[in-house]
Amino acid sequence: MDLSAINPVLLIASLMVSATPILLAAIGETVVEKAGVLNLGVEGMMITGAVIGFAVAINSGSPPLGFICAAVAGAALSLSFGFLTQVLLANQVATGLGLTLVGLGLSALIGKPYEGMKSPTLPALDIPGLSDIPVLGPIVFSHDPMVYVSLALVFAVWAVLKYSRAGLILRGVGENHDAAHALGYKVIRIRLLAIMFGGACAGLGGAYLSLVRVPQWTEGMTAGAGWIALAIVVFGSWKPLRVLIGAYLFGGVTVLQLNLQAAGVAIPVEYLSMSPYLITIAVLVFISARGAQAAPASLGRIFHASS
């Protein structure tokens, strides 16, 4: 065992990479839940994004195009959830579970021919001068573009929710859909848009897994990342900046655990690899024990305009 082999600077740099897929999915889900919709299908949309992004990147040779198509695929899949829950008024928990099962099946079907292939990946941004600054260089200036996109997205969501009229309406719909409806806002339309945004973000997160983080396609490769994203939304109390912190903390645990495996710590690999899930549970318990969760008041409730 050689713990000194773990370099803290590289650790921080790599935790940002490892947190990005979950961060993307979680920030999308934050918006969905802020609009009062609980979409448990994040895992399904992520893995669909992963396979579509991978397939498109291989066939076109262009990872950016892969990301765009993954976002479109995620949004399209989420629209089926939106149609069921908003138009046909189906139970959101059951439909979300169904979406996950459909996504897992669909992705395995599409991905079969691509197993074992290697995709073109995004090159890391390498700014001469800036990237060479010790400590700060590798942490801040030498990632691939998607890391910056995910951070920009978090700040954009934060600003829109907090300062814009659109954000206010979205939050209003999530807090009390009947009141929002009475004020003349199109509850269903707003929710459908939020659901699609969430789907696109989950798709991007999935594509980041298969195009940058791994980069390969294997069946079931998200391995619960979508569910962890859901947990992080709760952890972040539905606040974008806290979601960012949560995702990075989680990324840190994952990377540390992998580093410990590589350093040959005397803990069996299986126990290390279950640690991210155990820590997620511990965090959930901590958050719920503290009370005051501030969940949107209409979260998961069916909206049916009766008059």
Place this chain on the structure above:
Amino acid sequence: MIRLEKRLQPSRTLTSLTPILAVILTMIIGGLMFALLGKPPFESIRIIFWDPLFNPQFAAYSRPQLLIKAAPLILIAIGLSIGFRAGIWNIGAEGQYIIGAICGAGMGLAFYPADLFIIFPLMVITGAFGGWAWAMIPALLKTRFGTNEILVSLMLVYVAESLLASVSSGLLKNPDGMGFPGSRNLQQYPAAANTELFTNTGMHWGVVACFIAVIFAYVVLTRHLQGFHIRLTGQAPRAARFAGVNPHRVTILCLGISGALAGMAGLFEVAGPAGQITIDFNTGYGFTAIIVAFLGRLHPMGIVLAGLLMALTYIGGELAQLMLGLPGASIQLFQGMLLFFLLATDVFTHYRIRIGEA
């Protein structure tokens, strides 16, 4: 303009008709999907839904498989349905299934090579206990701290999978296995084997447990006060509290029952059809059982039918894989689509369609 008008009561006829409608829709869309994949659509559907039962060539092999595959699905789904009725979402049945199998098989292997009649019953009890204990984690966290049981039970599936990987290459590894991961084969250990009770029927002890569970669930849900409390908690939590129902008790009861049944299903599988603990002996029954529970309308009898149908798609899917080279994942998609169409058609049971202005 098309409007939806809420029914005062869900339509009874439609409650039993929508699953059939969903199956038909799935067949149509599934056929289209197969056509897109370049496979003959009608033949694929026939191979999946008809040939396993009636084709003279395959039926002899696949009919017994029907019970073997349906038993764990029904057993798990019965437990889940009780929880779903109370609004308690245990979606980690897969984890409870794995832990039940590990505990039960561990108990059996601890006695190896003794030959006592008590070993198998003891294994069943340990298996059920293992599943129950695993389900108690989300249950206690929910009652103690209000932690969301959906996320916790699901996270525990991944923990259980890691544990399974650990014991199959460590604690329970076959000492005579020449270094291969995996436990001793319980099928070759008569005192612990879950054998076929009548040859060529596929009927093993799991099927027996399944019948008992179905009857038990039916009686509890329709004839027992506890069942009324469970349904009340699901439909009107506030009213339930005024009526003196303790929601914590219901949570612990529902998660406990579903965990114990899932654990038992895991033990029957590992001591019977699977034979040994290996890193991937579990085949996702815990997740498919969610579909079974909904397709069966959370009703014990409905779940039996839904479980048999879902078992049929598993067997038919394997057959289609063999005959037409259909990818195995298409069946998974098929099952997911079934749930989706069911939820979509359900709108008619709860709402009336009105055309024209109000």
